[in-house]
Amino acid sequence: MTGKIYFSEYIDTDLEEICAYIAERDGEAAHELILDILDIFRLISENKLIGTLRSDVMTGLRRFPFGNYNIFYFPTESGVEIFRVLHSSRDEVQIFDDAIDTLN
Numbered sequence: 001m002t003g004k005i006y007f008s009e010y011i012d013t014d015l016e017e018i019c020a021y022i023a024e025r026d027g028e029a030a031h032e033l034i035l036d037i038l039d040i041f042r043l044i045s046e047n048k049l050i051g052t053l054r055s056d057v058m059t060g061l062r063r064f065p066f067g068n069y070n071i072f073y074f075p076t077e078s079g080v081e082i083f084r085v086l087h088s089s090r091d092e093v094q095i096f097d098d099a100i101d102t103l104n
Contacts, residue, residue, distance in 0.1 A: 003045045003079025014085040018069070040066045041082055048075035057092065
């Protein structure tokens, strides 16, 4: 059963950046990738513990790899909160450190 899917304030920007980058070379591929990522969001919401626990980065955070991207999320009581979608080459520890600093 699919749980609710919540999105952090970062998701719109993450997906827009991914789409814009891919669309520079192939607009159809960009569209397909975004649809595939949305399907992965549903998969994660159906299997909240599917990803690898990354509490070393942020308490309760999980990572699910998809192609060249990592989807970071938090399981919640009623579903999942999709926190970030980042290319696997990016320095996720630094990105999350910056996010924590912003919250403080």
